Amino acid sequence: MSALLSLTYGFAFLISVLIPEVSSASVLTTNKRKFVLGDFRNLEFRSSYTFKGKRLINHVINATDAIDERFCRILCHSDYNGISYNFCLVVKLGGKEYDGDLESSPNYTYYGAQNACVNNECKNNATCQTGFTDRGYRCMCIPGFRGQDCKICVTILTVRKKEGKFNENKAYQLRVGNLSFLVYCHLSGTNLEPCGAGGWTLVMKIDGSKGTFHWGSNLWMNNQTFNSAGGQTGFDDEETKLPTYWGMPFTKICLGMKIGHQQKFIPVEKEANSLYSLISDGKYRRTSLGRNTWKSLIGTQASLQRECNKERFNVMTSVAHSKARIGVIANEQNNCNSCDSRIGFGTGGFPDDSNTCGNIALDGLRADNGNKRIKAVGYILIQ
Numbered sequence: 001m002s003a004l005l006s007l008t009y010g011f012a013f014l015i016s017v018l019i020p021e022v023s024s025a026s027v028l029t030t031n032k033r034k035f036v037l038g039d040f041r042n043l044e045f046r047s048s049y050t051f052k053g054k055r056l057i058n059h060v061i062n063a064t065d066a067i068d069e070r071f072c073r074i075l076c077h078s079d080y081n082g083i084s085y086n087f088c089l090v091v092k093l094g095g096k097e098y099d100g101d102l103e104s105s106p107n108y109t110y111y112g113a114q115n116a117c118v119n120n121e122c123k124n125n126a127t128c129q130t131g132f133t134d135r136g137y138r139c140m141c142i143p144g145f146r147g148q149d150c151k152i153c154v155t156i157l158t159v160r161k162k163e164g165k166f167n168e169n170k171a172y173q174l175r176v177g178n179l180s181f182l183v184y185c186h187l188s189g190t191n192l193e194p195c196g197a198g199g200w201t202l203v204m205k206i207d208g209s210k211g212t213f214h215w216g217s218n219l220w221m222n223n224q225t226f227n228s229a230g231g232q233t234g235f236d237d238e239e240t241k242l243p244t245y246w247g248m249p250f251t252k253i254c255l256g257m258k259i260g261h262q263q264k265f266i267p268v269e270k271e272a273n274s275l276y277s278l279i280s281d282g283k284y285r286r287t288s289l290g291r292n293t294w295k296s297l298i299g300t301q302a303s304l305q306r307e308c309n310k311e312r313f314n315v316m317t318s319v320a321h322s323k324a325r326i327g328v329i330a331n332e333q334n335n336c337n338s339c340d341s342r343i344g345f346g347t348g349g350f351p352d353d354s355n356t357c358g359n360i361a362l363d364g365l366r367a368d369n370g371n372k373r374i375k376a377v378g379y380i381l382i383q
């Protein structure tokens with residue numbers, strides 16, 4: 001037996017199946033079960049969303065031959081825009097959006113799944129797909145947009161530009177998972193050069209004279225916010241760690257250091273699901289800026305030994321010596337066994353374990369610019 005499957009679309013998305021022979025309807029009775037296809041999508045078809053003798057029209061996204069109801073259900077799962085089907089048909093979307101399109105049709109039954117996209121949280125014309133992630137839905141962003149809800153500082157900037165609004169550098173409401181919070185967005189001005197323009201989202205601020213973000217701090221490994229109030233202001237001394245640390249994808253990082261009134265920044269081209277994903281597993285991940293670029297964060301005072309020059313996320317070659325969650329370490333011997341100078345964020349180890357962000361180098365150990373114990377305030381932003 002074959003059936004005609006018609007897959008529909010609209011705000012929520014539908015599949016319908018027409019079955020010429022009603023006898024296949026026996027398959028249709030067991031419709032209250034959780035159906036999991038593959039590892040990722042979970043659609044819950046409910047008896048309360050099942051209507052015998054009805055089909056949904058005007059939202060067809062696909063029509064194809066179907067062997068039975070189960071086939072339609074699988075198709076509904078595998079077309080990520082599908083959320084219901086007419087097996088002899090239909091769907092229902094959690095709410096009543098389509099009541100007007102449910103048409104009497106004796107040879108159909110309509111099957112609808114719980115629709116997590118009813119209160120579409122996706123921003124910027126993204127497509128909401130139900131049945132994904134622990135939130136029950138995911139947002140498929142249009143090109144140029146990112147973030148769980150397709151809304152990060154860079155998209156705030158794009159939208160404000162379109163609306164002709166002034167791009168004030170301040171805290172804006174963002175969302176990561178079910179957390180909604182204020183985060184500082186750097187939208188305009190040239191003070192982050194050479195990172196470039198385009199809207200930057202704040203992730204962390206680290207006071208190098210404090211132990212909060214020491215190399216060994218659990219804050220690098222967990223999903224806990226630290227001092228969210230500090231995340232609402234710009235380039236001051238208030239430490240912070242925001243949900244953007246674990247919940248925001250990016251293609252570029254902007255690292256900054258403030259020493260007294262001097263602020264310097266460097267861009268790092270790096271694509272990742274989150275900063276958390278680059279750091280929390282403790283694995284080395286290469287950067288390739290070169291020691292002079294790292295030194296430019298400090299300015300003319302910067303000092304490093306001449307050898308080793310290992311730059312990474314999670315750079316550590318000896319537990320007792322200089323190490324950094326993001327940074328460069330150097331040595332006077334032509335190896336990396338005992339690095340005693342560094343420039344970085346989330347640092348620790350010899351020769352000054354109390355310096356957690358900045359530059360350390362000792363004259364006696366052949367640093368290229370003399371003795372330095374510089375504690376900076378570090379800034380980490382993403383785009």
Ligand SMILES: *[C@@H]1O[C@H](CO)[C@@H](O)[C@H](O)[C@H]1NC(C)=O
Nearest residue numbers: 007061062063064075078079
């Ligand atoms: C409709 O569904 C069938 C079966 O999965 C698939 O082969 C076909 O490509 C789909 N058509 C469209 C337009 O998506």
Ligand SMILES: *[C@@H]1O[C@H](CO)[C@@H](O)[C@H](O)[C@H]1NC(C)=O
Nearest residue numbers: 018019020021022023106107
């Ligand atoms: C519905 O099913 C009946 C009985 O099998 C059949 O005679 C009729 O043509 C079908 N109607 C449609 C629109 O397919």
Ligand SMILES: *[C@@H]1O[C@H](CO)[C@@H](O)[C@H](O)[C@H]1NC(C)=O
Nearest residue numbers: 123124125142145158159162
């Ligand atoms: C979303 O779509 C509307 C209508 O097509 C358009 O006016 C608007 O600019 C789009 N928004 C974005 C962020 O692309």
Ligand SMILES: *[C@@H]1O[C@H](CO)[C@@H](O)[C@H](O)[C@H]1NC(C)=O
Nearest residue numbers: 133134135176177178179180
């Ligand atoms: C947010 O989501 C987490 C994990 O999915 C959950 O444990 C927590 O209860 C949720 N919080 C709220 C306020 O919904």
Ligand SMILES: *[C@@H]1O[C@H](CO)[C@@H](O)[C@H](O)[C@H]1NC(C)=O
Nearest residue numbers: 177221222223246247274276
């Ligand atoms: C932190 O969040 C990420 C992204 O949501 C998740 O994959 C990871 O399991 C979380 N880690 C912890 C320790 O909760």
